[in-house]
Amino acid sequence: MKHALVIGGSGMLAGTVLWLAEVGYHVSIIGRDGEKMSRLTERLPDRLSAVLVDYRDDLLLKEALRRSIEIHGDFDLVVAWIYSDAADALPCVLSALQRGTDVFHLLGSRANPSGVRNGLTIPEDVRYHQVQLGYQVVKGQRRWLTHEEIAGGVVEAIQEKKPLCLVGFATK
Secondary structure: EEEEEOOOOOOOHHHHHHHHHHHHEEEEEEEOOOOHHHHHHHHOOOOEEEEOOOOOOHHHHHHHHHHHHHHHOOOEEEEHHHHOOOOOHHHHHOOOOOOOEEEEEEEEOOOOOHHHHOOOOOOOOOOOEEEEEEEEEEEEEEOOOOOOHHHHHHHHHHHHOOOOEEEOOOOO
């Protein structure tokens, strides 16, 4: 079975997690909220694994990744929504990848995609993609994306495998 890792998957990416499980992945989900994680993983307990860890702690993150790989095999796909206060988390994840993995890195609306990409060392056999989250305009007013819009945009990005996918209107 294919193995996916979703960082931040118990909240706004829950729809993405469930879709990945439905299309044949075992999904390891990194999150900190045990209650939210339990509600999600109990929906498909044979396909979803909770990885309760604060990804800002590099040592704990490395150990959690190692255990997940040991149990479910190498990651075939990674979806990473990592806050800016964890600058070493994505490099830590990238260093754990062993073969041609697709990595989908979620960025906020104000992020500079090329600047983010240039700041990373991507292993040669990893296919790096960015998903930039924007906003919707409703009746002339901007609003944040809903969890469903975000999850749907990530699913679309995974299906299309473009280097950069915009969800909503990215602000520039």
